[in-house]
Amino acid sequence: MNTREAWLDAVRTHLDEQLNTLDAETLSRLNRARQAALEAAPQTRRRPWMWLGMGMATAAAMLLAVSIHWNQATQATAPAAQGLSMEEYELLAGGENLELIENLEFYAWLDSQQSALDG
Amino acid sequence: MIAWSLPTPMAMPAAAPAAETALRTRLDRFLKGVERRAYRMAMLATQDQQDALELVQEAMLGFVRSYAEKPEADWLPLFWRVLDSRVQDHHRRQNVRRRWRVFFFSRDEEAEEQDPIESAPDELGLGPLERLVADQSAQAIHDSLCALPDRQRQAFLLRIIEGLDVAQTATAMGCSEGSVKTHLFRAMDALRRRLEAHR
Numbered sequence: 001m002n003t004r005e006a007w008l009d010a011v012r013t014h015l016d017e018q019l020n021t022l023d024a025e026t027l028s029r030l031n032r033a034r035q036a037a038l039e040a041a042p043q044t045r046r047r048p049w050m051w052l053g054m055g056m057a058t059a060a061a062m063l064l065a066v067s068i069h070w071n072q073a074t075q076a077t078a079p080a081a082q083g084l085s086m087e088e089y090e091l092l093a094g095g096e097n098l099e100l101i102e103n104l105e106f107y108a109w110l111d112s113q114q115s116a117l118d119g
Numbered sequence: 120m121i122a123w124s125l126p127t128p129m130a131m132p133a134a135a136p137a138a139e140t141a142l143r144t145r146l147d148r149f150l151k152g153v154e155r156r157a158y159r160m161a162m163l164a165t166q167d168q169q170d171a172l173e174l175v176q177e178a179m180l181g182f183v184r185s186y187a188e189k190p191e192a193d194w195l196p197l198f199w200r201v202l203d204s205r206v207q208d209h210h211r212r213q214n215v216r217r218r219w220r221v222f223f224f225s226r227d228e229e230a231e232e233q234d235p236i237e238s239a240p241d242e243l244g245l246g247p248l249e250r251l252v253a254d255q256s257a258q259a260i261h262d263s264l265c266a267l268p269d270r271q272r273q274a275f276l277l278r279i280i281e282g283l284d285v286a287q288t289a290t291a292m293g294c295s296e297g298s299v300k301t302h303l304f305r306a307m308d309a310l311r312r313r314l315e316a317h318r
Contacts, residue, residue, distance in 0.1 A: 007314040008279070014260045015280055019155045029172045030154045037150060037179035041143050041187055 146187055149194055150179055157202055160276055163264050164206045174209055178202035199277055199291035210269065263313040267306055270294075274302035275310070 022030075100107060157178060161171035178201045186197045264272060270292065277288045278299065288303075289296045 007311060010256065010314065011260050011264070011310065012280065014257050015159060017257075018159055022155060022158070026158065026168070026172070027155075030158060030175065033172065033176035033179055034147065034150045034154055036176065037183045038143055038147055040180055040183050041139070041146055 142187065145191060146183060149191070149198075150182075153195070153198055154179070156281065157198070160199075160202065160273075161206060163272060163276070164269060165209060166265065170209060174202065174205045177205045181205065195281075196283060196287040196290040199281070199283070200293060203273055203292055206269070206273075259314060263310050266313070267309060270298075271302045271306035271309065274299050275306035278303050279307075 154175060157175045158171055161174040161178075162168065165171050165174065178198065181201045181204075182194075182198045185201070186194065189197060264275075267275065273292055274288060277283045277291050278285070283291060285296045285299050288299045292299060292302075294302075
């Protein structure tokens with residue numbers, strides 16, 4: 001072993017021993033520093049496609065909400081057939097009522113003639 | 120219904136937590152492997168335990184924020200690069216502080232601050248690291264390393280002790296490969312002369 005290697009080995013040995021003789025407090029501080037650094041890792045990993053994904057998820061949720069609301073509104077404006085009474089059914093179904101509507105002017109004239117005779 | 124025929128909104132980012140956990144594990148393993156050596160390098164540069172620990176913490180944080188996404192093979196020189204940058208910033212701040220101190224305080228006050236009794240090492244309060252360098256040979260090595268200019272010491276530690284190649288050392292130091300060789304040659308020459316004389 002030549003002189004140069006001897007001094008270099010001495011330096012290496014000295015530095016290695018330094019690593020193995022660190023006190024508990026220093027090791028604890030290093031551990032805490034590492035944990036603090038790792039806490040920052042996920043926050044830095046938001047890639048553009050992840051923002052796109054989150055945007056698409058939001059859009060899908062909004063689309064779902066709008067479609068549900070739309071369906072409810074459509075159902076609300078449809079005829080509420082189940083709310084009709086029997087008399088109303090009869091009025092709607094009665095053929096004579098349809099005849100009355102079709103000849104409404106005649107019945108109005110007839111009514112005015114009757115009023116004139118009464119008067 | 121259109122809404123129900125769409126893929127589940129959370130399906131796309133579901134793989135992200137797994138990837139983040141894997142990255143976090145790899146980062147933890149890397150930082151755990153390098154933290155003691157980083158502390159040793161910072162200690163040699165600052166001669167102050169608190170400063171050294173703060174620099175290592177800053178370096179870890181800076182590395183994770185800026186380079187965690189880089190290929191793992193590049194992590195080591197990049198980490199040393201961040202630490203080197205923090206150490207240089209520290210020296211700049213120290214220089215500015217020193218200039219202001221010289222400007223505001225008289226020499227008498229400085230002499231008062233440098234009371235030899237006050238600044239003498241506390242033999243009873245020696246930690247393991249200090250006990251080691253109390254050995255005469257170890258002390259000589261420690262002094263020789265501390266006496267090197269920053270860039271020379273960085274080149275020596277990264278190239279010879281950490282085993283980086285010239286290109287990686289250049290990346291870590293933010294200089295050319297030629298500069299690394301120059302710094303390293305001067306560091307080796309200075310250390311050899313000092314340590315051989317000590318023997």
